[in-house]
Amino acid sequence: MKNKFLAPFLFVVLVTIAFEIILRSTGIVSFIFPRPSIIFQELLKNWLWILDNLKVTLYEAVMGFGISILVGVALALICLFAPFLKTTIVPVTIAIRNVPFVAIAPILFMVFGYGPLAKIVIVILVSFFPIMANLLAGFDSVNKNQLERFFVLRAKKWQLFTKLQLPSSIPYFIAGIEVAVSSVVIAAIVGELMGTTKGLGLVIIMSVSQYRFPLLMAAVLVTTIASILITWIVRILTKLILKPWTD
Amino acid sequence: MNAIEIKNLNLSFGKLQILSNISLSIQEGEIIAFIGPSGCGKSTLLRIIAGIIPTMIPAILEGGISIFGIDPINLKGGIVDMIFQEGNLLPWRTSASNLNLGLEILKNGKDRMTPDEMLKNVGLTSFSKIKPAKLSGGMRQRISLGASLITAPRILLMDEPFASLDALTKEKMWMFVEELKIRGLISTAILITHQIEEAVVLSDTVYVFTGRPASVSEIVKIPLPRPRMGKEGIINNEFFDIANIIRTAIRRWENEK
DSSP, rough: HHHHHHHHHHHHHHHHHHHHHHHHHOOOTTTTTHHHEEEEEEEETTHHHHHHHHHHHHHHHHHHOOOOOOOHHHHHHHHOOHHHHHHHHHHHHHHHHHHOOHHHHHHHHOOOOOOOHHHHHHHHHHHHHHHHHHHHHHTTTHHHHHHHHHHHHTOOOHIIIIIIIHHHHHHHHHHHHHHHHHTTTHHHHHHHHHOOSSSHHHHHHHHHHHHHHHHHHHHHHHHHHEEEEHHHHHHHHHHHHHHGGGG | OOOOEEEEEEEEETTEEEEEEEEEEEEETOOOEOOTTTTTSSSHHHHHHHHHHHHOOOOEEEEEEETBBBBBOOOOOOEEEEETOOOOOSTTHHHHHHHHHHHHHHHHOOSOOHHHHHHHHOGGGGTOOOOGGGSHHHHHHHHHHHHHTTOOOOOEESEEETTTSSSSHHHHHHHHHHOOOOTTTTOEEEOOOOOOHHHHHOSSSEEOOEEEBBBBEEEEEEEOOOSSBBTTTTOOOOHHHHHHHHHHHHHHHHHHH
């Protein structure tokens, strides 16, 4: 268990030290490529401001992700219980998934404003699909023989659903959640980059426009860590909650 | 009344004929074995008896079939149960919980065995809380049998239940099924198998099928007393004579082909 975290941690530390040494020895100015030590200094100096904005981004990502789960599950259930709607829902969701939201961002901002709501919508648009698609694959994955046995026992539709289809699809659901969560923070930030009043996107926009590249890198670092942490926490939570249904 | 009565049954999927003019009658309490070439339609016939065809899988069905006088499509739950090669177990449920599944679905636990009693019957009392992945192949099939028998179905359909087990475990399972039969836990049953010895140990009548479209080419009665499979294995000459009759019947069709 210890080694699982130790190796990647050591790797990051080594890469950081290597960058520090290379950048110092080559004399590349920190204005163009800031050294890790300068990035950390910048991070500490602006910590409260970054934290304040991180909260907003995390709020958008987590809210959007939570609603994504609801939307993804709801759509998958509709497809399961009303198969005639599946032929409409699936292509439409694929189309929505493929809309470049940079293009529709102005519309989203007009409708939902420049606050967190528009970003939450963008996060939902990005992350509901893998949850829905994986759940649908899970429902289809039900063992044929088990399906036959449930039929022979004349199981009711809800019994079939609660005792066979839903538990069978749990591993697929977990996979869908993991794919979806890995892109929620970045979706929120990309949303913010297109127009915002707060959030890590704002930190990035401001540092770029003021040529404060160490600050930019600090924001990028925080974004990465936040993204990894969210993915990690969600993975542990999902596995913990759904443990009884995995073999 | 016969447990299963089939008269002049024909079945085709579109233009592809699978079963041709099948007639058979099975008395209550009999164990029947279906033996014949792979893919001839034995499993299809089993699924017609279970009502799966044509309800779940559409097909063109002609002729008569009744289970205790009722069309299989109209049977209520619990009359028939099935067990498959890979078993019946849901991987996320423990042994006890898997045994309980049938009772949960049928909602008539009265006068039925409890999962604990059934665990005792299948000789796996200490495996109550274990999930299938941690059981051996033989144990899994024991629990599967228990899971089907707990609701006391009047007809048990077995689709090559021991095909994936090793030879030794398979023989142990034969002894186990015989024991369940002698103790009255198995009533009427149909067993699909590719192994002649299995058919002779377990069944009272063997139906030999031709290749597709399948029809019954020979019916062989097995009058041997139970238990046929002793601890020493099979040492009865009569047993081998019957096995050879079945073998000849299967080869006759192969040669005529």
